[in-house]
Amino acid sequence: MTDITVPATRSGGPKPTDGHRTPIPFHRLLSVETRKLFDTRSSKIMVVIMILLAVASIIARGVVDGPRLHVLIGTAGVGFGTLLPVIGILTVTGEWSHRTALTTFALEPRRGRVLAAKCLPPLITAVAASLFAMVVAVPVTAVVAGVQDVPATWEVAPLALLGWTAVGVLVVAQGLAVGMLLLNAPAAIVICLSAPMLWSVVSRLGATGEVLAGWFDLGATTDPLMAGDMTGGDAVRLAVSVTFWIVVPMAAGVLRVIRREVN
Template sequence: MNTLLAATTRTDTVPFLRLLRIEWRKSADTRAARWMLVVITVLVAGATAVPLLLPAQFPQAWPGYLGPAALVLALLLPVVSILTLTSEWGQRSVLVTFTQEPRRVRVVAAKVLSGILLSLLGSAYALAAAAGALALSDGLGRQVTWHLPWRYVIGLVAFVLLNSLLGMAFGALLLNTPAAIVLFFVLPTIWTLISYGWLEKAGRWLDTTQTFRYVLEADWRGHGGPILASIGFWIVLPLALGALRTARREVA
């Protein structure tokens, strides 16, 4: 009995930073996540090379180089974020996790924060890759615009972060990797296709392909309402429901 009480006391005092470090390490601890991160690293660099190779089609400025890199991150990085929320359920290792930390919402919070940190790291890498490609363009004697307004940096980071949070929201809600990945890629397309007639007005407010594009382009004026509505409906609500489901779901 004394041993059990001591173990419970130790579990109840697990520092959140330690929990975050564990979830950060686990986010890249699977073979699928590691390979996905390698693919993302290569493709982001390749995306910044496209404007370098096609100078007539892309402006030789920061937005022209950051746009393709941001799209790669927005498509692929959420897959890693989904794995962060779902892989343990598929591997049936959640019993160990929740034994060490019975307060499941803290575990979900650590996983989400780990995904946020990964998004920030990915955004920084995109900026570095774009800077390198832009420097090469400048070295080739092209007319390059080096000025980068802060609103575009904020737009890039927010765009990547929102897409990663969208993936995490689906992962937390479904707790199933294939279902969450399919929903992440298919649902925005379906929503765009059905946004006609009486759904057209709702589509302008909840179509993430449009509202998140405003974020990437730093086009905030007049679009704050739709952006916030999309965030609330597609990210905040599923994450809250997913945290509630995680807290109540039986662990076999």
């Protein structure tokens, strides 16, 4: 019989026992999911397009409308509002479309922690995108003012700036919620991108349609938040639309992912 030498466990480290593993730290899950967010070819392409689109739109708006900082910052929201939700959708649907969910949930069976690690990077990216737009808009405003030889408008309402950033986060959260509910990237992308147009049609269908759009259209209810002059009634309408588009789909999606069989 051959002797088998079992290596001794280092003192001070975790000692695994039969049937138990050392839990994966959340910061490691977060790091992995952040890399997944930017490692795929589609994500890299979208990030590059988003950066180029933001810079180009800010410069073009500055040339056309003049050096007004608050206008130039808001211009970047056109590209961000379209592409950032798509990144969020791909984040939560990628495991199922690429059939890697079994591997992911085998390494970390606590699916709630995995979902939390997936949702945080896109939301943080939305905040970073807002900061990037501000950083780009400031020198563009100065250069346009110098080239056109006109005074620049630097006044930006802090509440409007915070509101604009918050709207970017909400739009990404909507993409995450719809994507998690459907677990199908094309369907979720179509819904998120077509929703503003559909609500625009609904708002023109008489008084009832206008009321429905005023309460459930996330694009309409976030306008006062971006303007920085939200009232109590505006906050209630925003809460209703956020519940409809984010809270309910997110809760249902989390429940679906936790209970879904993976094969």
